[in-house]
Amino acid sequence: MKKKIIALFLAALTAFQLTGCTQLITKQAMENRLDAENSDEGTADKGMEESGGQDAAGGKADVSKQDTADGGNTEEDLDGVRYQDDYYEYVNENILNEIELGATDAHWDWFSELSAYVSEEMSDITRDLTKDGKDYPKGSSEQKIKDLYECVSNIESRNKTGLGELQPYMDAIRDARTIDEYVDALARLSGDYGFSSIVGGYSIMQDRADSSKYAVYMMYADTLIGKEYIENSAAGEYVDLYLDYINDMLTEFGFSSDEAAAGVEEIEALLRDICASTLSAEQLYDPAVTYNPYTKEQLGQLYTNLNVDNMLKALKIDGQDKYIVMDVEQAKKINSLLVEENLQALKDYSTFVLLNDIAEYSAQGYARLKEDMDNALYGITQRWDDERVYMNMTQDLLPWDFGEIYVERHFSEKDKENVEEMIGLILDEYEDIIMRQGWLSDATKQKAVKKLETMQIKIGYPDEWPAAKDMMQVVPVSEGGSLISNMLTSMQVAIDDSLSRLGEPVDKSEWEATPQTINAYYSPQNNEIVFPAAILQYPFYSGDRDEAANLGGIGYIIAHEVSHAFDSSGSLYDEYGNYNIWWTDEEQKEYAELTKSIIDYYDGYEMMGIAVNGELTLMENIADLGAVTCIAAIIGDDEEALDTAFGQMAYNWASEDTASYMMYLINMDTHAPNKIRVNAVLSSCDAFYEIYDIDEDDGMYVAPEDRVGIWR
Numbered sequence: 155m156k157k158k159i160i161a162l163f164l165a166a167l168t169a170f171q172l173t174g175c176t177q178l179i180t181k182q183a184m185e186n187r188l189d190a191e192n193s194d195e196g197t198a199d200k201g202m203e204e205s206g207g208q209d210a211a212g213g214k215a216d217v218s219k220q221d222t223a224d225g226g227n228t229e230e231d232l233d234g235v236r237y238q239d240d241y242y243e244y245v246n247e248n249i250l251n252e253i254e255l256g257a258t259d260a261h262w263d264w265f266s267e268l269s270a271y272v273s274e275e276m277s278d279i280t281r282d283l284t285k286d287g288k289d290y291p292k293g294s295s296e297q298k299i300k301d302l303y304e305c306v307s308n309i310e311s312r313n314k315t316g317l318g319e320l321q322p323y324m325d326a327i328r329d330a331r332t333i334d335e336y337v338d339a340l341a342r343l344s345g346d347y348g349f350s351s352i353v354g355g356y357s358i359m360q361d362r363a364d365s366s367k368y369a370v371y372m373m374y375a376d377t378l379i380g381k382e383y384i385e386n387s388a389a390g391e392y393v394d395l396y397l398d399y400i401n402d403m404l405t406e407f408g409f410s411s412d413e414a415a416a417g418v419e420e421i422e423a424l425l426r427d428i429c430a431s432t433l434s435a436e437q438l439y440d441p442a443v444t445y446n447p448y449t450k451e452q453l454g455q456l457y458t459n460l461n462v463d464n465m466l467k468a469l470k471i472d473g474q475d476k477y478i479v480m481d482v483e484q485a486k487k488i489n490s491l492l493v494e495e496n497l498q499a500l501k502d503y504s505t506f507v508l509l510n511d512i513a514e515y516s517a518q519g520y521a522r523l524k525e526d527m528d529n530a531l532y533g534i535t536q537r538w539d540d541e542r543v544y545m546n547m548t549q550d551l552l553p554w555d556f557g558e559i560y561v562e563r564h565f566s567e568k569d570k571e572n573v574e575e576m577i578g579l580i581l582d583e584y585e586d587i588i589m590r591q592g593w594l595s596d597a598t599k600q601k602a603v604k605k606l607e608t609m610q611i612k613i614g615y616p617d618e619w620p621a622a623k624d625m626m627q628v629v630p631v632s633e634g635g636s637l638i639s640n641m642l643t644s645m646q647v648a649i650d651d652s653l654s655r656l657g658e659p660v661d662k663s664e665w666e667a668t669p670q671t672i673n674a675y676y677s678p679q680n681n682e683i684v685f686p687a688a689i690l691q692y693p694f695y696s697g698d699r700d701e702a703a704n705l706g707g708i709g710y711i712i713a714h715e716v717s718h719a720f721d722s723s724g725s726l727y728d729e730y731g732n733y734n735i736w737w738t739d740e741e742q743k744e745y746a747e748l749t750k751s752i753i754d755y756y757d758g759y760e761m762m763g764i765a766v767n768g769e770l771t772l773m774e775n776i777a778d779l780g781a782v783t784c785i786a787a788i789i790g791d792d793e794e795a796l797d798t799a800f801g802q803m804a805y806n807w808a809s810e811d812t813a814s815y816m817m818y819l820i821n822m823d824t825h826a827p828n829k830i831r832v833n834a835v836l837s838s839c840d841a842f843y844e845i846y847d848i849d850e851d852d853g854m855y856v857a858p859e860d861r862v863g864i865w866r
């Protein structure tokens with residue numbers, strides 16, 4: 155029975171009151187995405203799967219079907235979009251008609267919608283606390299939230315504080331007379347508060363070669379707007395905007411117009427030089443490229459133009475057996491730049507980076523410049539109102555306090571059980587997928603199955619709140635606290651927490667994501683899949699709708715995360731979470747050929763006239779392709795259920811973006827644009843052709859021999 159279908163979502167929207175959508179949406183989710191990408195180094199997902207959902211009335215709306223046989227939509231809708239040509243547009247036509255990006259928005263999708271909703275709920279808590287006139291015990295979440303909000307929103311105090319405790323560090327950079335003094339100033343800033351610019355940035359993370367231990371990773375330099383923009387000729391206007399922004403920040407800091415202009419010129423030259431020796435975004439996801447253990451002596455040979463001993467002492471990470479250098483070529487380049495004739499340029503570069511890092515926490519002049527720059531980069535034409543900015547910042551600085559409150563209000567053990575059951579189904583199906591791969595040896599299959607069997611599953615929230623929650627204390631304005639001083643406390647907490655881990659065994663029960671995060675991820679080093687409480691919501695999950703809809707919703711996301719264990723990066727880790735190639739040479743060759751076909755396939759798609767980067771999006775595409783196979787296989791030959799699941803999956807990824815934000819995504823995001831994620835994946839899925847009447851001339855049609863995927 156080909157055809158019928160797409161029971162659709164077309165009517166469903168009226169039932170689901172978008173929460174004022176475009177006002178609520180966006181910037182938060184965008185920033186989440188940014189943070190995620192900046193911090194992520196493996197396979198963890200981030201930008202992509204986020205969720206949550208609720209209608210304005212507090213109930214859960216469900217996606218209802220519209221029966222096409224009863225005079226509803228046929229396969230051709232009013233605008234003439236046919237599902238055979240563009241499944242994503244067809245399914246999402248109604249919702250996309252409802253969504254109109256406001257002037258304060260760059261992007262809309264369910265993840266941003268739900269993030270905004272969660273954030274609003276948390277803001278209500280903050281508002282109640284600021285108005286209730288009560289005193290709360292020192293150290294309680296209530297005290298911290300209330301007093302921090304006061305620090306954030308007290309612009310007079312912020313303007314007066316300026317750079318606060320960071321002023322002496324800034325002075326040390328500005329006053330440095332030699333490269334040694336300059337590097338020393340950077341190392342103390344990084345060691346005390348974790349800010350880094352050119353050299354001295356580090357991070358303490360699980361050792362990829364032995365995931366039960368922690369190791370020191372020497373991080374790359376801050377490349378400002380990023381290599382991808384700098385080297386993309388189509389992005390020139392954004393680079394120009396960024397250079398103007400550097401000029402404005404230096405002027406705000408007190409440079410004369412001539413000094414600022416000279417500073418911009420020097421910074422641009424350094425930046426282009428560094429970017430030319432910097433790994434591409436896709437290389438950063440390759441552990442074979444970024445895992446380079448050095449002894450202290452070897453580090454000294456890498457950085458011949460600085461005193462490594464002194465630097466490591468100032469960073470408080472002296473005495474380690476190894477230091478893992480993530481971008482060796484960039485480190486060599488930076489070493490070559492650490493010479494006296496570049497001193498002024500280096501100082502200006504680091505000055506700008508520090509101002510940029512703390513702009514939003516400092517005086518309003520800096521904060522506004524930074525906000526305007528971000529808005530221009532993403533195509534947002536109007537600033538958020540101040541209260542919304544303050545509310546979000548308060549939440550960002552107290553993630554676990556808000557997390558505990560979120561769980562108290564929202565988490566359901568019943569939902570957790572339902573999702574656990576679904577995870578069981580998906581892991582079983584994955585075992586079948588692995589076992590039917592003719593190109594894998596029995597030994598490799600056994601190891602893959604072992605990896606599935608030992609995969610750790612985290613749903614909801616941690617059993618124990620992280621130590622950082624109580625370590626973070628807030629000093630109110632009335633006791634001399636400021637936004638900067640409290641923000642610096644949070645930075646110190648992160649450093650103390652990190653340093654205390656060195657030499658200690660890794661506790662794999664810890665959580666990185668907060669429960670209110672609208673996201674999910676796979677961690678190769680913990681061999682775990684993680685679903686924070688907030689993802690268990692409509693439209694991804696609902697306890698009272700049929701299983702097919704949940705399989706297309708949260709099920710697809712779960713299967714995507716499981717697939718990451720076997721994507722081009724995750725497959726390089728064994729079941730213990732160690733970077734350890736467990737494939738034969740033959741299998742690696744076959745894997746590489748399959749990935750090549752996936753890269754070529756996605757390179758052939760474009761969004762808003764910009765070609766998708768098949769290499770950058772490879773891991774995510776492998777995960778999507780594996781997920782659709784898995785979900786379709788679980789459903790089997792129930793055509794109606796397949797229709798529901800595919801439609802739900804397309805609906806999950808409904809999104810609107812400004813042209814600027816799309817440019818940002820295509821440059822930086824490891825996920826393909828949402829529309830491509832839907833259409834490209836379904837066009838490669840055999841089950842899709844079995845239930846729909848797709849002809850060779852249709853837009854969705856891909857010949858069987860051209861369909862791609864590894865886990866099929």
Ligand SMILES: [Zn+2]
Pocket residue numbers: 198199202714715718774777
């Ligand atoms: Zn992913």
